[in-house]
Amino acid sequence: MPVLIRSEAFDSTPISLGTVEKTGARLLDRYGLEQAELSILLVNDKRMAELNQFYRHKSGPTNVLSFPMPSGETQTGGTMLGDIVISVDKARREAELRNISCHRRIERLLVHGFVHLLGYDHERSPQDAEIMLAEENKIIDYLSKHQRRNGMVNLAINVDHVATLRQARGINEPDPVTAAGICELAGAGGIVVHLREDRRHIQDRDVVLMRQMVKTKLNLEMGASEEIIKIALDLKPDMITLVPEKRQELTTEGGLDVAGQVTRLKEVVDRMREASIPVSMFIDPESKQIKAAREAGATFVEIHTGRYSDAANEDEADREFELIAAAAEEAYESGLRVNAGHGLNYLNTSRVAALDTIEELSIGHAVMARAIFVGLDQAVREMLALLF
Numbered sequence: 001m002p003v004l005i006r007s008e009a010f011d012s013t014p015i016s017l018g019t020v021e022k023t024g025a026r027l028l029d030r031y032g033l034e035q036a037e038l039s040i041l042l043v044n045d046k047r048m049a050e051l052n053q054f055y056r057h058k059s060g061p062t063n064v065l066s067f068p069m070p071s072g073e074t075q076t077g078g079t080m081l082g083d084i085v086i087s088v089d090k091a092r093r094e095a096e097l098r099n100i101s102c103h104r105r106i107e108r109l110l111v112h113g114f115v116h117l118l119g120y121d122h123e124r125s126p127q128d129a130e131i132m133l134a135e136e137n138k139i140i141d142y143l144s145k146h147q148r149r150n151g152m153v154n155l156a157i158n159v160d161h162v163a164t165l166r167q168a169r170g171i172n173e174p175d176p177v178t179a180a181g182i183c184e185l186a187g188a189g190g191i192v193v194h195l196r197e198d199r200r201h202i203q204d205r206d207v208v209l210m211r212q213m214v215k216t217k218l219n220l221e222m223g224a225s226e227e228i229i230k231i232a233l234d235l236k237p238d239m240i241t242l243v244p245e246k247r248q249e250l251t252t253e254g255g256l257d258v259a260g261q262v263t264r265l266k267e268v269v270d271r272m273r274e275a276s277i278p279v280s281m282f283i284d285p286e287s288k289q290i291k292a293a294r295e296a297g298a299t300f301v302e303i304h305t306g307r308y309s310d311a312a313n314e315d316e317a318d319r320e321f322e323l324i325a326a327a328a329e330e331a332y333e334s335g336l337r338v339n340a341g342h343g344l345n346y347l348n349t350s351r352v353a354a355l356d357t358i359e360e361l362s363i364g365h366a367v368m369a370r371a372i373f374v375g376l377d378q379a380v381r382e383m384l385a386l387l388f
């Protein structure tokens, strides 16, 4: 194992050890040090203060410490580069000040510690500080271009709400088809529409026109009813997303219970496969649903981010985020392609977008709500800016 990661920061913000470990591995990769070992330890402020006092005779916690091990030999005959210790508490506070995710801040600290291990030292002289900063920036740039296993995250915009406004008046505007065009021109990589059985917003005419004009990717969200399955087979969208559908709900509530209907859903997948339509299943972040989606033959899962988005406080959001990160990792590792969505907005999306297992985010309400004030083009561009 080239990266040995351990966390003692049990009482701190939960962060995905897998994500930090992968960043460590990419750093080794970047410098051709795949044979070397790097140890990363995450601690809380109390432990960091002890280490800072012991090794540097400085009081209080610092954000990152590195301990190079120039001649360390590993059991496999490689070299031990050294240890990097990061305080998750301090990283979280620094992230809040910078309005970035804790993961992003930890990544920056990891890079800083890593560059120290390579022999750079900003404390030697102002000139050395400049050289070290330039190297760090180079790596951050490299990571931002190479860190996603899935390439850049794609933004798919759900235009149902435009149709909701139209239906409220029972006339022909605003037109969700025009909205789809504007979203694509602004840089969206896909359009999502939910053709509900009760046709409360999107109409048959909308999906027919969108099939003709959408240049990126048309994702038809749908319940697995026979009527809508037939429409999908006829329409041939670029993909479908199966969701649970209840007539009384305001929006899709909860994920699809795939585990409870594998045989039935497998039939739907088989019919779609014959028409070359990939199937995604909208599921809660649960292992049992991921396994069932695999069994049913889905190509994608869309992880439900609703509980994360609706969290009442930061701790709850952190817990829900960890469930999403773990589910996305499990689904990705099992061979599924992974999308995510529901309730994402301008404040909570970056963190999910930073998960490199996720290929696409499906966002509707927040973008349309902002579009009322700033225009749809700008609302889409502002969301896109948060993804990278």
Ligand code: PXP
Binding pocket: 158, 160, 194, 221, 241, 243, 251, 252, 282, 302, 340, 341, 342, 343, 344, 362, 363, 364, 365, 366
């Ligand atoms: N994904 C699915 C499966 C959905 O049902 C919805 C809501 O229509 C979304 C994503 C988008 O959710 P929101 O409108 O809250 O961004």
